[in-house]
Amino acid sequence: MIHTYKMHGTNMVLDVNSGSVHVFDDISYDVIQCYDQDGNPDEERISDLLSIYDEQDIKDARAEIENLKNKNLLFTVDPYQKMLPEWTKKTVIKALCLHIAHDCNLRCSYCFAGTGEYMGHRSLMSLEVGKRAIDFLIENSGNRRNLEVDFFGGEPLLNFDVVKEIVYYARSREKEANKKFRFTITTNALLLDEEKSAFINEHMHNVVLSLDGRKEINDAVRKRVDGTGSYDRILPRALKMANERKNKEYYVRGTFTQKNLDFGKDVLHLADVGFDQISIEPVVAEDGSGLEIREEDLNTIFNEYEELAKEYVHRRKSGKWFNFFHFMVDLEGGPCIAKRLRGCGSGTEYLAVTPQGDLYPCHQFVGKSEFLLGNIFDGLKDNTVRDKFAECNVYTKPECNSCWAKFYCSGGCAANAYQFNKDIKIPYKIGCELEKKRVECAIWIKAQESGED
Amino acid sequence: MKHIKTINKSTLNQDIKKAGCGECQTSCQSACKTSCTVANQKCERK
Numbered sequence: 001m002i003h004t005y006k007m008h009g010t011n012m013v014l015d016v017n018s019g020s021v022h023v024f025d026d027i028s029y030d031v032i033q034c035y036d037q038d039g040n041p042d043e044e045r046i047s048d049l050l051s052i053y054d055e056q057d058i059k060d061a062r063a064e065i066e067n068l069k070n071k072n073l074l075f076t077v078d079p080y081q082k083m084l085p086e087w088t089k090k091t092v093i094k095a096l097c098l099h100i101a102h103d104c105n106l107r108c109s110y111c112f113a114g115t116g117e118y119m120g121h122r123s124l125m126s127l128e129v130g131k132r133a134i135d136f137l138i139e140n141s142g143n144r145r146n147l148e149v150d151f152f153g154g155e156p157l158l159n160f161d162v163v164k165e166i167v168y169y170a171r172s173r174e175k176e177a178n179k180k181f182r183f184t185i186t187t188n189a190l191l192l193d194e195e196k197s198a199f200i201n202e203h204m205h206n207v208v209l210s211l212d213g214r215k216e217i218n219d220a221v222r223k224r225v226d227g228t229g230s231y232d233r234i235l236p237r238a239l240k241m242a243n244e245r246k247n248k249e250y251y252v253r254g255t256f257t258q259k260n261l262d263f264g265k266d267v268l269h270l271a272d273v274g275f276d277q278i279s280i281e282p283v284v285a286e287d288g289s290g291l292e293i294r295e296e297d298l299n300t301i302f303n304e305y306e307e308l309a310k311e312y313v314h315r316r317k318s319g320k321w322f323n324f325f326h327f328m329v330d331l332e333g334g335p336c337i338a339k340r341l342r343g344c345g346s347g348t349e350y351l352a353v354t355p356q357g358d359l360y361p362c363h364q365f366v367g368k369s370e371f372l373l374g375n376i377f378d379g380l381k382d383n384t385v386r387d388k389f390a391e392c393n394v395y396t397k398p399e400c401n402s403c404w405a406k407f408y409c410s411g412g413c414a415a416n417a418y419q420f421n422k423d424i425k426i427p428y429k430i431g432c433e434l435e436k437k438r439v440e441c442a443i444w445i446k447a448q449e450s451g452e453d
Numbered sequence: 454m455k456h457i458k459t460i461n462k463s464t465l466n467q468d469i470k471k472a473g474c475g476e477c478q479t480s481c482q483s484a485c486k487t488s489c490t491v492a493n494q495k496c497e498r499k
Binding site: 013017018019020021022023024025027028057060061064065067068072073076079080083086087091092094095097144145146148150152182186208253279281325326328329330331332333334335336337338339340343344345346349350362363407408409410435438439442446447450 | 454455456457458459460461462463464465466468469471472473474475476477478479480481485486490491492493494495496497499
């Protein structure tokens with residue numbers, strides 16, 4: 001399978017199964033359009049190109065295409081599916097999302113957690129639950145050494161003393177359990193102060209700082225409890241934290257909705273004010289909420305991604321480097337193919353823990369009783385739901401199996417699939433379209449940064 | 454080659470026999486939380 005597309009005058013050709021990326025000139029690009037997905041040329045269609053191009057040029061282009069085929073860089077077959085039983089036979093739990101606080105000091109209108117309480121009641125995780133979650137993770141992680149714990153909410157800074165004690169407890173168990181914990185915290189930064197920042201910088205592998213971009217965009221949806229905007233309070237705190245991270249990871253992370261389809265301006269705004277690790281993502285909101293991304297918005301968003309990609313390359317070449325999360329792709333390395341087939345690991349390797357200790361497939365399923373997996377004290381009760389998640393990979397989802405982007409998005413988000421299709425194996429179509437465009441942009445950027453203009 | 458420039462020869466199936474150690478980061482623990490992108494993650498061995 002190959003995928004071809006044009007972007008800003010560059011003809012891109014991706015060989016899906018090998019991951020090889022090529023830039024074609026106009027002749028070779030028109031020639032390869034005459035091949036089927038198995039690499040067989042349609043001689044009649046190629047003959048038609050004689051009215052446009054010189055015969056020798058067409059012959060040369062064909063020879064180059066054949067050369068790449070012979071080198072297994074074009075029209076390669078899928079060698080991975082037969083390995084699937086080996087890669088999926090056993091999974092252990094290696095990451096937990098701890099819902100430290102089912103409460104929040106913001107009232108963001110698009111939040112999938114309601115107003116932070118996940119459609120339940122407001123509550124904070126106790127230290128007892130937090131410690132038991134660490135024990136549960138160690139007990140269920142088999143031989144995996146690297147374990148991840150994400151402090152999430154609601155707003156985890158509302159329960160920061162417990163965060164600290166959980167970190168200390170996990171660290172105290174690392175040596176005897178032969179594990180290494182990596183902590184991440186996702187916060188709106190409102191309550192960040194010197195003491196909390198110092199702790200986060202010392203102990204957290206990554207910090208995700210929530211901010212949507214321009215003040216008017218952020219404040220229209222990310223309101224404080226009293227209804228006022230949050231931008232002015234968040235920005236200085238988030239910037240200070242970003243500047244203090246040094247060699248540790250952070251992202252400033254925002255959401256765009258149908259109200260700011262010009263979200264590229266928000267990405268650039270965040271870069272302009274001083275952030276260099278940026279993620280702005282499409283909202284996942286209910287139909288009719290007034291914020292959801294609609295099919296009729298797609299062309300506008302595609303154009304916005306393409307224009308952002310152009311400006312991104314320009315800035316990175318002119319001393320204003322920044323990183324946009326969804327334009328990151330490592331063509332030389334990146335995750336192994338086994339990971340690319342299975343995706344994020346929700347429901348299998350990755351679970352969410354509520355303040356009461358209940359286990360769900362991921363943070364976005366919390367509160368949906370049909371997805372309750374068990375409790376950290378009593379263990380995983382019924383494997384029926386987990387088995388359904390374990391069955392998810394790009395080959396068991398028909399829409400993914402035939403998609404050129406399957407080894408980049410890895411089957412998409414199960415929570416989105418369930419929200420829109422009530423089936424974790426049927427991907428959320430709008431999400432797929434956006435993901436494909438982002439991958440196209442990411443690969444195009446690689447071509448530009450490799451010296452191809 | 455005259456007509457085609459190869460940007461990336463490195464292939465996904467290079468490490469097929471070593472794949473699946475599982476030590477890498479879970480995708481949703483990075484920045485996304487709502488829109489899974491796996492290809493921008495790192496391999497723990499590289």
